[in-house]
Every structure is written in structure tokens, then in C-alpha cells.
Amino acid sequence: xxxxxxxxxxxxxxxxxxxxxxxxxxSSVSVYLFWYVQYPNQGLQLxxxxxxxxxxxxxxxxxxxxxxxxxxxxxxxxPSVHISDTAExxxxxxxxxxxxxxxxxxxxxxxxxxx
Amino acid sequence: ETGVxxxxxxxxxxxxxxxxxxxxxxxxxxxxxxxxxxxxxPLELMxxxxxxxxxxxxxxxxxxxxxxxxSSHLFLHLHTLQPEDSALYLCAxxxxxxxxxxxxxxYFGPGTRLTVT
Numbered sequence: 001x002x003x004x005x006x007x008x009x010x011x012x013x014x015x016x017x018x019x020x021x022x023x024x025x026x027s028s029v030s031v032y033l034f035w036y037v038q039y040p041n042q043g044l045q046l047x048x049x050x051x052x053x054x055x056x057x058x059x060x061x062x063x064x065x066x067x068x069x070x071x072x073x074x075x076x077x078x079p080s081v082h083i084s085d086t087a088e089x090x091x092x093x094x095x096x097x098x099x100x101x102x103x104x105x106x107x108x109x110x111x112x113x114x115x
Numbered sequence: 116e117t118g119v120x121x122x123x124x125x126x127x128x129x130x131x132x133x134x135x136x137x138x139x140x141x142x143x144x145x146x147x148x149x150x151x152x153x154x155x156x157p158l159e160l161m162x163x164x165x166x167x168x169x170x171x172x173x174x175x176x177x178x179x180x181x182x183x184x185x186s187s188h189l190f191l192h193l194h195t196l197q198p199e200d201s202a203l204y205l206c207a208x209x210x211x212x213x214x215x216x217x218x219x220x221x222y223f224g225p226g227t228r229l230t231v232t
Contacts, residue, residue: 034219034220041225042225042226043121043205043224043225043226044205044207044221044223046220051219092221094219101146101219102160103219105157106157107157108157
């Protein structure tokens, strides 16, 4: 079965510092990649997605992610975080052609931004 | 209303009660999903409907019964639940299956926080 691994369950960081949240998946064949954010007591909201084209993808709130096919990774980065970025972040992967369109989610990474 | 809405936002029910969760999407999508989100556990896919037909049922206990009367509405009927069913229940929708219109990403509602006593 296909799998998605978020290596860190919790990432503490100080405000204005850079952050990277890691995501790896099990197979590189025709993937669609997503990062979602979940604020407390809310549903998941799409941050960014990679379907094809440029491997560097920019999303909302200053986040970006890079698709690395050889390393089967899709790490999320932000150069300078704010207190308001404190939330749960989920990586998700759909295996495209011939596969299911239903995404597989990672377990989530809790980003905690300290003042 | 825009996006995906869910009602109620909070629900407390006894183990012998019957209740229903409602989800409505205003995005014109054809696929709808129920997820269960428990503390310290990964997101669990429960049911998927595509063009009103159920396409996935991930070994969900029969005390959870989904209903999809049209591609805009999705219900989750609950009866004789257990305390371990307490969780956040999320509804999502996406567009898939029509050539050139697939968007792949899911749009989530705010969830229903369910507490079983």
C-alpha cells in the first residue's frame, strides 16, 4: 500500500525563524502532492499543491514546497514564521494515472511558534 | 453559503441515541467524503461517494450509516455509538472523474465535534 510519512510529529520554532516540515511518500509514479493546514477547531485548508510543471510550488501565507522525485519528498518551508502559523500541517498524496484519486494523508506535524 | 458547511458543529449524545450529521457543499463537486479525526491518530477515511454512488467503505462499523441523496448533500446517521467514537467528523468534497475538470484537492468543512457519553 502507498504511504505518506511526516517525519516530525511536533516542530517548535521561534517567531521570525525559518521552518521546514518534512514529508516523504512511498512511490514516485505519477503523484499529486498537497499540503493542508488545520487551525484549532477548524477543518483542513489547502496551502499548496503540486500536479505537474515547476517543482517549486508557492502557496498561501508565504509557504512554499519543493517536489523532489528522486528522494520522493515534498517538504514545506517558510522563511520567517509568525505566531499565527501555529497549527497542524498535513501532507497528502494522490497517486494519479491508474491509481486512486483519493489522497493518503500523513499523520500531521504540529507547528508551534513561540514569541 | 460558500464552500463546505457542516451541521451541527458540536454534538453530545448518549450511547442509545440516534442522531445525524449533515454536510452540504456549494462548489458543484461530484465527490464527497467522511473522515474521522481522533486525537493522536491519523485522519481516517470512512466513506466516499462519487456521483452519489458509494465507492469506498473502509471497514466502518454499521453503527455509522452514510446517505448521499444528491451530489451536494451528505449525511452520516449515527446510532448506538460507543465512547471511542468521540472525535471530530470532517466532510470534504472534490471534483473528479470528468475529463479536464479534475481538481484533485479536497475542500473541507469545519467539522462536527462529537462527544459520546
